[in-house]
Amino acid sequence: MSPVEQVVIGEGPVRWQEVVAVARRGAQLALSDTAWARIDNAQAIVERIVASGERAYGVNTGLGALCNISLQGEQLSQLSRNTLLSHACGVGVALSDEQTRSIICAAIINYSQGKSGLHRQVVEALLNLLNRNITPYVPSQGSVGYLTHMAHIGIALLGVGNVSYRGHVVPAQQALDAEGLSPVVLGAKDGLCLVNGTPCMTGLSCLAIADAQRLTQWADVIGAMSFEALGGQINAFDPEIIALKPHPGMQIVGSNLRGLLDGSEVVVNSHGIRTQDALSVRSIPQVHGATRDQLVHATRQIEIELNSATDNPLLLGTPEAYRVVSQANPHGQSVAMAADLLAIAVAELGSIAERRLDRLINPTISNLPAFLVSQPGVNSGMMIVQYVAASLCAENRQLAQPAVTDNFVTSGLQEDHLSMGTNAALKLHKVLDNTTQILAIEYLLAAQAFEFLKIQRFGVGTDAAWRVLREEVPPYDEDRWLAPDIASSAKVLRSEALLERVFRQCRSLTIDSARRSSACGLLERGLPAKNDDAVFLIHLID
Numbered sequence: 001m002s003p004v005e006q007v008v009i010g011e012g013p014v015r016w017q018e019v020v021a022v023a024r025r026g027a028q029l030a031l032s033d034t035a036w037a038r039i040d041n042a043q044a045i046v047e048r049i050v051a052s053g054e055r056a057y058g059v060n061t062g063l064g065a066l067c068n069i070s071l072q073g074e075q076l077s078q079l080s081r082n083t084l085l086s087h088a089c090g091v092g093v094a095l096s097d098e099q100t101r102s103i104i105c106a107a108i109i110n111y112s113q114g115k116s117g118l119h120r121q122v123v124e125a126l127l128n129l130l131n132r133n134i135t136p137y138v139p140s141q142g143s144v145g146y147l148t149h150m151a152h153i154g155i156a157l158l159g160v161g162n163v164s165y166r167g168h169v170v171p172a173q174q175a176l177d178a179e180g181l182s183p184v185v186l187g188a189k190d191g192l193c194l195v196n197g198t199p200c201m202t203g204l205s206c207l208a209i210a211d212a213q214r215l216t217q218w219a220d221v222i223g224a225m226s227f228e229a230l231g232g233q234i235n236a237f238d239p240e241i242i243a244l245k246p247h248p249g250m251q252i253v254g255s256n257l258r259g260l261l262d263g264s265e266v267v268v269n270s271h272g273i274r275t276q277d278a279l280s281v282r283s284i285p286q287v288h289g290a291t292r293d294q295l296v297h298a299t300r301q302i303e304i305e306l307n308s309a310t311d312n313p314l315l316l317g318t319p320e321a322y323r324v325v326s327q328a329n330p331h332g333q334s335v336a337m338a339a340d341l342l343a344i345a346v347a348e349l350g351s352i353a354e355r356r357l358d359r360l361i362n363p364t365i366s367n368l369p370a371f372l373v374s375q376p377g378v379n380s381g382m383m384i385v386q387y388v389a390a391s392l393c394a395e396n397r398q399l400a401q402p403a404v405t406d407n408f409v410t411s412g413l414q415e416d417h418l419s420m421g422t423n424a425a426l427k428l429h430k431v432l433d434n435t436t437q438i439l440a441i442e443y444l445l446a447a448q449a450f451e452f453l454k455i456q457r458f459g460v461g462t463d464a465a466w467r468v469l470r471e472e473v474p475p476y477d478e479d480r481w482l483a484p485d486i487a488s489s490a491k492v493l494r495s496e497a498l499l500e501r502v503f504r505q506c507r508s509l510t511i512d513s514a515r516r517s518s519a520c521g522l523l524e525r526g527l528p529a530k531n532d533d534a535v536f537l538i539h540l541i542d
Helices: 016-025 033-052 074-087 097-111 120-131 148-157 172-178 190-195 199-229 239-243 248-261 265-270 284-306 333-361 383-399 421-451 460-470 483-493 496-503 507-524 531-538
Strands: 006-009 028-031 091-094 134-136 139-141 162-165 168-171 314-318 321-325
Touching: 006 016, 016 097, 016 199, 016 284, 028 033, 028 097, 028 120, 033 120, 033 314, 033 321, 074 148, 074 190, 097 120, 097 134, 097 148, 097 199, 120 134, 120 148, 120 190, 134 148, 134 172, 148 190, 148 199, 162 172, 168 172, 199 248, 199 265, 199 284, 199 333, 199 421, 199 460, 199 483, 199 496, 239 248, 248 284, 248 460, 284 333, 333 383, 333 421, 383 421, 421 460, 421 483, 460 483, 460 496
Parallel strands: 006 028
Antiparallel strands: 091 139, 134 162, 162 168, 314 321
Protein backbone atom coordinates (compact mmCIF):
# COMPACT_ATOMS: atom_id res chain seq x y z
CA MET A 1 0.00 0.00 0.00
CA SER A 2 1.51 3.32 -1.07
CA PRO A 3 1.99 6.03 1.58
CA VAL A 4 -0.61 8.79 1.76
CA GLU A 5 0.52 11.94 -0.01
CA GLN A 6 1.11 14.86 2.34
CA VAL A 7 1.42 18.59 1.71
CA VAL A 8 3.09 20.67 4.43
CA ILE A 9 2.77 24.45 4.18
CA GLY A 10 4.29 27.28 6.10
CA GLU A 11 7.98 27.40 5.14
CA GLY A 12 7.86 28.89 1.67
CA PRO A 13 5.66 29.83 -1.27
CA VAL A 14 2.78 27.49 -2.08
CA ARG A 15 2.21 26.37 -5.67
CA TRP A 16 -1.14 25.76 -7.31
CA GLN A 17 -0.17 22.10 -7.68
CA GLU A 18 -0.23 21.67 -3.92
CA VAL A 19 -3.81 22.95 -3.73
CA VAL A 20 -4.77 20.51 -6.49
CA ALA A 21 -3.06 17.64 -4.67
CA VAL A 22 -5.16 18.31 -1.56
CA ALA A 23 -8.41 19.14 -3.35
CA ARG A 24 -8.38 16.56 -6.11
CA ARG A 25 -6.11 13.73 -4.99
CA GLY A 26 -6.93 13.79 -1.28
CA ALA A 27 -3.41 14.61 -0.07
CA GLN A 28 -3.23 15.23 3.67
CA LEU A 29 -2.59 18.87 4.59
CA ALA A 30 -0.42 19.91 7.52
CA LEU A 31 1.12 23.16 8.78
CA SER A 32 4.71 23.60 9.83
CA ASP A 33 5.62 24.59 13.39
CA THR A 34 6.57 28.01 12.07
CA ALA A 35 3.12 28.49 10.57
CA TRP A 36 1.44 27.50 13.83
CA ALA A 37 3.64 29.99 15.69
CA ARG A 38 2.52 32.76 13.33
CA ILE A 39 -1.14 31.83 13.85
CA ASP A 40 -0.73 31.84 17.64
CA ASN A 41 1.05 35.20 17.55
CA ALA A 42 -1.79 36.84 15.60
CA GLN A 43 -4.38 35.38 17.95
CA ALA A 44 -2.50 36.74 20.92
CA ILE A 45 -2.75 40.19 19.34
CA VAL A 46 -6.54 39.75 19.15
CA GLU A 47 -6.62 38.84 22.83
CA ARG A 48 -4.60 41.95 23.64
CA ILE A 49 -7.00 44.14 21.63
CA VAL A 50 -10.03 42.65 23.40
CA ALA A 51 -8.43 43.18 26.78
CA SER A 52 -7.48 46.78 26.01
CA GLY A 53 -10.88 47.78 24.66
CA GLU A 54 -9.30 49.39 21.58
CA ARG A 55 -11.79 49.54 18.74
CA ALA A 56 -10.76 47.26 15.83
CA TYR A 57 -13.03 46.38 12.92
CA GLY A 58 -14.46 42.89 13.16
CA VAL A 59 -12.66 42.17 16.42
CA ASN A 60 -14.97 44.13 18.69
CA THR A 61 -17.24 45.94 16.21
CA GLY A 62 -20.07 44.98 13.90
CA LEU A 63 -19.38 44.19 10.25
CA GLY A 64 -19.78 46.10 7.01
CA ALA A 65 -22.06 49.07 7.46
CA LEU A 66 -22.34 48.13 11.17
CA CYS A 67 -18.63 48.75 11.75
CA ASN A 68 -19.22 51.64 14.17
CA ILE A 69 -21.17 49.53 16.68
CA SER A 70 -18.88 48.44 19.53
CA LEU A 71 -19.23 45.02 21.14
CA GLN A 72 -17.74 43.39 24.20
CA GLY A 73 -17.68 40.26 26.37
CA GLU A 74 -19.88 37.38 25.24
CA GLN A 75 -21.02 39.46 22.29
CA LEU A 76 -17.68 38.82 20.57
CA SER A 77 -18.16 35.06 20.46
CA GLN A 78 -21.82 35.52 19.49
CA LEU A 79 -20.79 37.89 16.68
CA SER A 80 -18.50 35.21 15.22
CA ARG A 81 -21.24 32.56 15.30
CA ASN A 82 -23.88 34.93 13.97
CA THR A 83 -21.56 36.04 11.17
CA LEU A 84 -21.38 32.50 9.83
CA LEU A 85 -25.09 31.79 10.20
CA SER A 86 -26.25 35.06 8.63
CA HIS A 87 -23.75 34.87 5.77
CA ALA A 88 -24.57 31.24 4.88
CA CYS A 89 -27.29 32.22 2.44
CA GLY A 90 -26.02 30.89 -0.88
CA VAL A 91 -28.33 29.44 -3.51
CA GLY A 92 -28.15 27.06 -6.44
CA VAL A 93 -26.53 23.67 -6.96
CA ALA A 94 -23.67 22.69 -4.68
CA LEU A 95 -20.02 22.97 -5.57
CA SER A 96 -18.28 19.68 -6.24
CA ASP A 97 -16.33 18.17 -3.36
CA GLU A 98 -13.01 19.02 -4.99
CA GLN A 99 -14.07 22.63 -5.52
CA THR A 100 -15.04 23.02 -1.85
CA ARG A 101 -11.82 21.33 -0.76
CA SER A 102 -9.79 23.74 -2.90
CA ILE A 103 -11.44 26.68 -1.13
CA ILE A 104 -10.73 25.25 2.33
CA CYS A 105 -7.12 24.59 1.36
CA ALA A 106 -6.63 28.15 0.06
CA ALA A 107 -8.21 29.53 3.25
CA ILE A 108 -5.79 27.59 5.44
CA ILE A 109 -2.87 28.84 3.37
CA ASN A 110 -4.13 32.39 3.98
CA TYR A 111 -4.34 31.80 7.73
CA SER A 112 -0.84 30.31 7.76
CA GLN A 113 0.50 33.79 6.97
CA GLY A 114 -0.23 34.65 10.61
CA LYS A 115 -1.96 37.96 9.88
CA SER A 116 -5.57 36.92 10.47
CA GLY A 117 -6.00 36.37 14.20
CA LEU A 118 -8.30 33.36 14.42
CA HIS A 119 -7.88 30.73 17.13
CA ARG A 120 -5.66 27.69 16.53
CA GLN A 121 -8.57 25.30 17.09
CA VAL A 122 -10.47 26.82 14.17
CA VAL A 123 -7.61 26.06 11.78
CA GLU A 124 -7.29 22.58 13.29
CA ALA A 125 -11.00 22.04 12.65
CA LEU A 126 -10.61 23.08 9.00
CA LEU A 127 -7.70 20.66 8.62
CA ASN A 128 -9.92 17.92 10.05
CA LEU A 129 -12.53 18.62 7.37
CA LEU A 130 -9.92 18.09 4.67
CA ASN A 131 -7.98 15.23 6.18
CA ARG A 132 -11.05 13.25 7.27
CA ASN A 133 -12.96 13.87 4.04
CA ILE A 134 -15.84 15.84 5.55
CA THR A 135 -16.84 18.24 2.79
CA PRO A 136 -19.37 20.99 3.55
CA TYR A 137 -22.35 21.37 1.22
CA VAL A 138 -21.73 24.77 -0.39
CA PRO A 139 -24.28 26.35 -2.77
CA SER A 140 -22.43 27.66 -5.81
CA GLN A 141 -24.26 30.96 -6.32
CA GLY A 142 -24.46 34.11 -4.25
CA SER A 143 -20.94 35.50 -3.94
CA VAL A 144 -19.88 38.95 -5.16
CA GLY A 145 -16.33 38.16 -4.10
CA TYR A 146 -16.23 35.92 -1.04
CA LEU A 147 -18.48 35.61 2.10
CA THR A 148 -21.24 33.10 1.27
CA HIS A 149 -19.12 30.13 0.20
CA MET A 150 -16.84 30.42 3.21
CA ALA A 151 -19.82 30.90 5.53
CA HIS A 152 -21.30 27.57 4.39
CA ILE A 153 -17.93 25.96 5.09
CA GLY A 154 -17.74 27.69 8.46
CA ILE A 155 -21.13 26.54 9.73
CA ALA A 156 -20.03 22.92 9.27
CA LEU A 157 -17.48 23.58 12.03
CA LEU A 158 -20.42 24.45 14.27
CA GLY A 159 -22.23 21.21 13.42
CA VAL A 160 -24.76 23.15 11.33
CA GLY A 161 -25.79 22.44 7.74
CA ASN A 162 -25.01 19.43 5.58
CA VAL A 163 -21.78 17.81 4.44
CA SER A 164 -20.64 15.17 1.99
CA TYR A 165 -19.29 12.25 4.03
CA ARG A 166 -18.52 8.68 2.99
CA GLY A 167 -20.45 9.05 -0.23
CA HIS A 168 -23.59 10.55 1.28
CA VAL A 169 -24.94 14.00 2.14
CA VAL A 170 -25.53 13.99 5.89
CA PRO A 171 -26.00 16.57 8.66
CA ALA A 172 -22.68 18.12 9.67
CA GLN A 173 -23.14 17.12 13.30
CA GLN A 174 -23.56 13.47 12.28
CA ALA A 175 -20.24 13.49 10.41
CA LEU A 176 -18.45 15.23 13.29
CA ASP A 177 -19.83 12.64 15.74
CA ALA A 178 -18.72 9.78 13.48
CA GLU A 179 -15.18 11.15 13.51
CA GLY A 180 -15.16 11.89 17.24
CA LEU A 181 -14.97 15.64 16.64
CA SER A 182 -16.70 18.37 18.61
CA PRO A 183 -18.22 21.55 17.17
CA VAL A 184 -15.92 24.55 17.39
CA VAL A 185 -16.62 27.30 19.91
CA LEU A 186 -15.70 30.56 18.19
CA GLY A 187 -13.99 33.54 19.75
CA ALA A 188 -13.36 37.15 18.78
CA LYS A 189 -12.67 37.66 15.05
CA ASP A 190 -13.01 33.94 14.23
CA GLY A 191 -16.26 34.42 12.33
CA LEU A 192 -14.91 37.32 10.29
CA CYS A 193 -11.73 35.40 9.43
CA LEU A 194 -13.79 32.44 8.25
CA VAL A 195 -15.73 34.50 5.71
CA ASN A 196 -13.02 36.98 4.72
CA GLY A 197 -10.29 37.02 2.08
CA THR A 198 -10.05 35.53 -1.40
CA PRO A 199 -9.79 31.73 -0.92
CA CYS A 200 -12.98 31.04 -2.90
CA MET A 201 -11.77 32.51 -6.17
CA THR A 202 -8.14 31.49 -5.57
CA GLY A 203 -8.81 27.86 -4.68
CA LEU A 204 -11.20 27.43 -7.60
CA SER A 205 -8.69 29.07 -9.93
CA CYS A 206 -5.95 26.65 -8.88
CA LEU A 207 -8.12 23.76 -10.05
CA ALA A 208 -8.80 25.64 -13.28
CA ILE A 209 -5.07 26.07 -13.91
CA ALA A 210 -4.58 22.31 -13.66
CA ASP A 211 -7.34 21.66 -16.19
CA ALA A 212 -6.15 24.42 -18.52
CA GLN A 213 -2.56 23.14 -18.45
CA ARG A 214 -3.69 19.66 -19.47
CA LEU A 215 -6.13 20.94 -22.08
CA THR A 216 -3.54 23.11 -23.84
CA GLN A 217 -1.39 20.01 -24.32
CA TRP A 218 -4.27 17.93 -25.65
CA ALA A 219 -5.26 20.79 -27.97
CA ASP A 220 -1.84 20.56 -29.62
CA VAL A 221 -2.21 16.79 -30.01
CA ILE A 222 -5.70 16.94 -31.46
CA GLY A 223 -4.91 19.97 -33.62
CA ALA A 224 -1.97 18.04 -35.09
CA MET A 225 -4.28 15.12 -35.89
CA SER A 226 -6.74 17.38 -37.70
CA PHE A 227 -3.89 19.12 -39.54
CA GLU A 228 -2.63 15.74 -40.74
CA ALA A 229 -6.07 14.44 -41.72
CA LEU A 230 -6.77 17.62 -43.71
CA GLY A 231 -3.49 17.40 -45.61
CA GLY A 232 -1.98 20.44 -43.95
CA GLN A 233 1.08 22.20 -45.37
CA ILE A 234 3.88 21.73 -42.85
CA ASN A 235 5.81 24.81 -44.02
CA ALA A 236 3.53 26.90 -41.78
CA PHE A 237 5.24 25.29 -38.79
CA ASP A 238 8.79 25.83 -40.03
CA PRO A 239 10.95 26.62 -36.98
CA GLU A 240 12.68 29.51 -38.71
CA ILE A 241 9.33 31.08 -39.56
CA ILE A 242 7.88 30.49 -36.11
CA ALA A 243 10.99 32.05 -34.52
CA LEU A 244 10.33 35.31 -36.39
CA LYS A 245 7.37 35.88 -34.08
CA PRO A 246 8.99 35.06 -30.74
CA HIS A 247 6.00 34.71 -28.41
CA PRO A 248 7.14 31.97 -26.00
CA GLY A 249 3.90 29.98 -26.17
CA MET A 250 3.98 30.00 -29.95
CA GLN A 251 7.48 28.52 -29.94
CA ILE A 252 6.35 25.67 -27.70
CA VAL A 253 3.31 24.87 -29.83
CA GLY A 254 5.38 24.93 -33.02
CA SER A 255 7.85 22.51 -31.45
CA ASN A 256 5.02 20.29 -30.19
CA LEU A 257 3.38 20.11 -33.61
CA ARG A 258 6.62 19.23 -35.37
CA GLY A 259 7.30 16.53 -32.78
CA LEU A 260 3.81 15.08 -32.99
CA LEU A 261 3.88 14.99 -36.80
CA ASP A 262 7.42 13.68 -37.11
CA GLY A 263 7.66 10.76 -39.55
CA SER A 264 4.22 11.29 -41.10
CA GLU A 265 3.85 9.97 -44.65
CA VAL A 266 0.48 11.74 -44.79
CA VAL A 267 2.16 15.11 -44.31
CA VAL A 268 4.88 14.31 -46.86
CA ASN A 269 2.35 13.15 -49.45
CA SER A 270 0.22 16.25 -48.86
CA HIS A 271 3.05 18.64 -49.63
CA GLY A 272 2.11 21.08 -52.39
CA ILE A 273 -1.54 20.06 -52.78
CA ARG A 274 -2.48 23.67 -52.00
CA THR A 275 -0.68 26.97 -51.63
CA GLN A 276 -1.80 27.52 -48.07
CA ASP A 277 -4.32 26.12 -45.61
CA ALA A 278 -7.26 27.85 -43.97
CA LEU A 279 -6.32 29.88 -40.93
CA SER A 280 -7.85 27.41 -38.47
CA VAL A 281 -5.34 24.86 -39.79
CA ARG A 282 -2.17 26.91 -40.31
CA SER A 283 -2.51 29.25 -37.32
CA ILE A 284 -2.46 26.57 -34.60
CA PRO A 285 0.87 27.84 -33.18
CA GLN A 286 -0.36 31.44 -33.10
CA VAL A 287 -3.72 30.69 -31.45
CA HIS A 288 -2.73 27.86 -29.12
CA GLY A 289 0.46 29.74 -28.26
CA ALA A 290 -1.47 32.85 -27.25
CA THR A 291 -3.59 30.75 -24.90
CA ARG A 292 -0.45 29.36 -23.30
CA ASP A 293 0.98 32.84 -22.76
CA GLN A 294 -2.20 34.05 -21.08
CA LEU A 295 -2.16 30.93 -18.90
CA VAL A 296 1.36 31.81 -17.75
CA HIS A 297 0.23 35.31 -16.79
CA ALA A 298 -2.93 34.11 -15.06
CA THR A 299 -1.02 31.47 -13.12
CA ARG A 300 1.39 34.09 -11.80
CA GLN A 301 -1.47 36.31 -10.63
CA ILE A 302 -3.27 33.44 -8.93
CA GLU A 303 -0.16 32.13 -7.19
CA ILE A 304 0.72 35.58 -5.87
CA GLU A 305 -2.78 35.80 -4.39
CA LEU A 306 -2.49 32.29 -2.99
CA ASN A 307 0.58 33.37 -1.01
CA SER A 308 -0.90 36.67 0.18
CA ALA A 309 -2.56 37.74 3.43
CA THR A 310 -6.08 38.64 2.35
CA ASP A 311 -8.03 39.33 5.55
CA ASN A 312 -9.41 42.62 6.82
CA PRO A 313 -8.26 43.85 9.24
CA LEU A 314 -4.70 42.51 9.21
CA LEU A 315 -2.65 42.13 12.37
CA LEU A 316 1.01 43.09 12.30
CA GLY A 317 3.79 42.83 14.87
CA THR A 318 3.59 41.13 18.27
CA PRO A 319 1.18 41.38 21.22
CA GLU A 320 3.63 43.82 22.82
CA ALA A 321 3.97 46.01 19.72
CA TYR A 322 1.20 45.53 17.20
CA ARG A 323 -0.74 47.31 14.49
CA VAL A 324 -4.30 46.61 13.40
CA VAL A 325 -4.85 47.85 9.86
CA SER A 326 -8.17 48.05 8.05
CA GLN A 327 -7.58 47.87 4.31
CA ALA A 328 -8.85 46.13 1.19
CA ASN A 329 -6.71 43.00 0.73
CA PRO A 330 -9.88 40.85 0.53
CA HIS A 331 -10.65 42.57 -2.78
CA GLY A 332 -9.92 39.94 -5.42
CA GLN A 333 -9.47 42.12 -8.50
CA SER A 334 -6.23 40.43 -9.62
CA VAL A 335 -7.69 36.93 -9.48
CA ALA A 336 -10.96 38.03 -11.05
CA MET A 337 -9.12 39.54 -14.01
CA ALA A 338 -6.88 36.47 -14.31
CA ALA A 339 -9.89 34.13 -14.34
CA ASP A 340 -11.68 36.28 -16.90
CA LEU A 341 -8.58 36.37 -19.10
CA LEU A 342 -8.14 32.63 -18.84
CA ALA A 343 -11.79 32.06 -19.77
CA ILE A 344 -11.22 34.02 -22.98
CA ALA A 345 -8.00 32.11 -23.72
CA VAL A 346 -9.58 28.69 -23.18
CA ALA A 347 -12.69 29.63 -25.16
CA GLU A 348 -10.41 30.38 -28.11
CA LEU A 349 -9.01 26.85 -27.97
CA GLY A 350 -12.57 25.64 -28.42
CA SER A 351 -13.35 28.18 -31.11
CA ILE A 352 -10.51 27.19 -33.42
CA ALA A 353 -11.12 23.49 -32.71
CA GLU A 354 -14.75 23.84 -33.85
CA ARG A 355 -13.59 25.37 -37.13
CA ARG A 356 -11.12 22.53 -37.70
CA LEU A 357 -13.63 19.79 -36.92
CA ASP A 358 -16.18 21.39 -39.25
CA ARG A 359 -13.65 21.11 -42.08
CA LEU A 360 -13.12 17.42 -41.30
CA ILE A 361 -16.75 16.51 -42.02
CA ASN A 362 -17.15 18.69 -45.12
CA PRO A 363 -16.23 16.63 -48.21
CA THR A 364 -15.83 19.71 -50.42
CA ILE A 365 -12.70 20.72 -48.50
CA SER A 366 -11.57 17.58 -46.64
CA ASN A 367 -11.15 15.07 -49.49
CA LEU A 368 -12.69 12.61 -47.05
CA PRO A 369 -16.09 10.85 -47.16
CA ALA A 370 -18.99 13.12 -46.26
CA PHE A 371 -19.41 13.31 -42.48
CA LEU A 372 -16.67 10.70 -42.11
CA VAL A 373 -18.81 7.61 -42.70
CA SER A 374 -18.42 4.98 -45.42
CA GLN A 375 -22.01 5.06 -46.67
CA PRO A 376 -23.28 8.64 -46.36
CA GLY A 377 -26.98 8.98 -47.00
CA VAL A 378 -28.22 5.92 -45.23
CA ASN A 379 -25.82 7.01 -42.46
CA SER A 380 -25.72 10.59 -41.15
CA GLY A 381 -22.25 9.96 -39.79
CA MET A 382 -20.61 12.73 -37.77
CA MET A 383 -22.97 15.43 -39.03
CA ILE A 384 -24.71 16.42 -35.81
CA VAL A 385 -21.73 16.32 -33.46
CA GLN A 386 -20.56 19.49 -35.22
CA TYR A 387 -23.85 21.09 -34.16
CA VAL A 388 -23.03 20.17 -30.57
CA ALA A 389 -19.59 21.74 -30.85
CA ALA A 390 -21.07 24.90 -32.35
CA SER A 391 -23.55 25.15 -29.47
CA LEU A 392 -20.78 24.79 -26.91
CA CYS A 393 -18.75 27.47 -28.70
CA ALA A 394 -21.71 29.82 -28.58
CA GLU A 395 -22.07 29.25 -24.84
CA ASN A 396 -18.35 29.87 -24.37
CA ARG A 397 -18.65 33.23 -26.11
CA GLN A 398 -21.28 34.22 -23.59
CA LEU A 399 -19.21 32.94 -20.67
CA ALA A 400 -16.10 34.73 -21.93
CA GLN A 401 -17.72 38.08 -21.18
CA PRO A 402 -15.82 39.48 -18.18
CA ALA A 403 -17.35 39.19 -14.73
CA VAL A 404 -14.98 41.70 -13.18
CA THR A 405 -16.52 44.67 -14.98
CA ASP A 406 -19.91 44.03 -13.40
CA ASN A 407 -20.37 46.05 -10.26
CA PHE A 408 -22.90 46.43 -7.49
CA VAL A 409 -23.25 48.27 -4.21
CA THR A 410 -23.65 46.21 -1.02
CA SER A 411 -23.69 46.72 2.74
CA GLY A 412 -25.33 50.12 2.83
CA LEU A 413 -22.78 51.82 0.52
CA GLN A 414 -19.86 50.48 2.61
CA GLU A 415 -18.82 47.88 0.04
CA ASP A 416 -19.33 49.69 -3.23
CA HIS A 417 -16.77 48.08 -5.56
CA LEU A 418 -16.70 44.31 -5.93
CA SER A 419 -14.45 41.95 -7.87
CA MET A 420 -17.00 39.25 -8.74
CA GLY A 421 -13.95 36.98 -8.64
CA THR A 422 -15.73 33.84 -7.50
CA ASN A 423 -18.22 34.20 -10.35
CA ALA A 424 -15.28 34.65 -12.73
CA ALA A 425 -13.64 31.46 -11.45
CA LEU A 426 -16.86 29.45 -11.64
CA LYS A 427 -17.62 30.47 -15.21
CA LEU A 428 -14.00 29.65 -16.09
CA HIS A 429 -14.70 26.10 -14.88
CA LYS A 430 -17.72 25.97 -17.20
CA VAL A 431 -15.65 27.20 -20.15
CA LEU A 432 -13.09 24.49 -19.41
CA ASP A 433 -15.82 21.83 -19.34
CA ASN A 434 -17.27 23.07 -22.64
CA THR A 435 -13.89 23.24 -24.34
CA THR A 436 -13.06 19.73 -23.16
CA GLN A 437 -16.21 18.51 -24.91
CA ILE A 438 -15.38 20.44 -28.09
CA LEU A 439 -11.89 18.96 -28.21
CA ALA A 440 -13.32 15.53 -27.44
CA ILE A 441 -15.52 15.85 -30.53
CA GLU A 442 -12.59 16.99 -32.67
CA TYR A 443 -10.60 14.03 -31.34
CA LEU A 444 -13.37 11.63 -32.41
CA LEU A 445 -13.55 13.16 -35.86
CA ALA A 446 -9.80 13.30 -36.46
CA ALA A 447 -9.44 9.67 -35.33
CA GLN A 448 -12.27 8.67 -37.67
CA ALA A 449 -10.57 10.51 -40.53
CA PHE A 450 -7.45 8.45 -39.81
CA GLU A 451 -9.47 5.30 -40.59
CA PHE A 452 -9.64 6.45 -44.23
CA LEU A 453 -5.93 7.34 -44.39
CA LYS A 454 -4.30 4.48 -42.48
CA ILE A 455 -2.63 2.91 -45.49
CA GLN A 456 -0.09 5.69 -44.90
CA ARG A 457 2.10 6.14 -41.83
CA PHE A 458 1.02 8.82 -39.36
CA GLY A 459 3.22 11.02 -37.20
CA VAL A 460 4.73 9.38 -34.14
CA GLY A 461 2.61 11.47 -31.76
CA THR A 462 -0.60 11.55 -33.77
CA ASP A 463 -0.44 7.80 -34.34
CA ALA A 464 -0.07 7.26 -30.60
CA ALA A 465 -3.05 9.54 -29.91
CA TRP A 466 -5.18 7.68 -32.47
CA ARG A 467 -4.35 4.34 -30.86
CA VAL A 468 -5.06 5.69 -27.36
CA LEU A 469 -8.57 6.71 -28.40
CA ARG A 470 -9.18 3.42 -30.19
CA GLU A 471 -8.69 1.63 -26.88
CA GLU A 472 -11.85 3.39 -25.70
CA VAL A 473 -13.87 4.07 -28.87
CA PRO A 474 -14.10 1.76 -31.91
CA PRO A 475 -14.18 3.10 -35.50
CA TYR A 476 -17.50 4.51 -36.69
CA ASP A 477 -18.59 2.09 -39.44
CA GLU A 478 -22.29 2.92 -39.34
CA ASP A 479 -24.60 5.15 -37.32
CA ARG A 480 -24.76 4.35 -33.62
CA TRP A 481 -25.55 6.10 -30.37
CA LEU A 482 -22.84 8.77 -30.36
CA ALA A 483 -23.18 10.39 -26.93
CA PRO A 484 -21.21 7.60 -25.18
CA ASP A 485 -18.39 8.02 -27.71
CA ILE A 486 -18.10 11.72 -26.88
CA ALA A 487 -18.13 10.91 -23.17
CA SER A 488 -15.36 8.33 -23.65
CA SER A 489 -13.29 10.76 -25.67
CA ALA A 490 -13.70 13.45 -23.00
CA LYS A 491 -12.63 10.92 -20.35
CA VAL A 492 -9.38 10.38 -22.25
CA LEU A 493 -8.77 14.13 -22.28
CA ARG A 494 -9.05 14.25 -18.49
CA SER A 495 -6.26 11.70 -18.11
CA GLU A 496 -2.73 12.91 -17.39
CA ALA A 497 -1.40 9.38 -17.85
CA LEU A 498 -2.77 9.00 -21.38
CA LEU A 499 -1.44 12.44 -22.34
CA GLU A 500 2.01 11.38 -21.17
CA ARG A 501 1.76 8.20 -23.25
CA VAL A 502 1.23 10.28 -26.36
CA PHE A 503 4.01 12.74 -25.63
CA ARG A 504 6.54 10.03 -24.80
CA GLN A 505 6.48 9.08 -28.47
CA CYS A 506 7.80 12.47 -29.58
CA ARG A 507 11.56 12.97 -29.60
CA SER A 508 11.48 16.76 -29.28
CA LEU A 509 9.19 16.53 -26.27
CA THR A 510 11.54 14.07 -24.63
CA ILE A 511 14.24 16.72 -24.99
CA ASP A 512 11.86 19.26 -23.43
CA SER A 513 11.35 16.87 -20.53
CA ALA A 514 15.09 16.65 -19.98
CA ARG A 515 15.33 20.44 -20.04
CA ARG A 516 12.57 20.60 -17.45
CA SER A 517 14.46 18.24 -15.13
CA SER A 518 17.67 20.21 -15.56
CA ALA A 519 16.09 23.63 -15.11
CA CYS A 520 13.96 22.55 -12.15
CA GLY A 521 17.05 21.12 -10.51
CA LEU A 522 18.76 24.49 -10.81
CA LEU A 523 15.86 26.23 -9.14
CA GLU A 524 15.63 23.67 -6.35
CA ARG A 525 19.30 24.28 -5.55
CA GLY A 526 18.83 28.04 -5.68
CA LEU A 527 21.11 28.39 -8.70
CA PRO A 528 20.50 30.76 -11.61
CA ALA A 529 19.19 29.19 -14.78
CA LYS A 530 20.33 30.15 -18.26
CA ASN A 531 18.06 32.56 -20.08
CA ASP A 532 16.53 29.91 -22.30
CA ASP A 533 15.95 27.63 -19.31
CA ALA A 534 14.30 30.49 -17.45
CA VAL A 535 11.93 31.12 -20.36
CA PHE A 536 11.24 27.39 -20.56
CA LEU A 537 10.44 27.19 -16.86
CA ILE A 538 7.80 29.85 -17.21
CA HIS A 539 5.95 27.54 -19.59
CA LEU A 540 6.30 24.25 -17.74
CA ILE A 541 3.37 21.90 -18.05
CA ASP A 542 3.31 20.11 -14.68
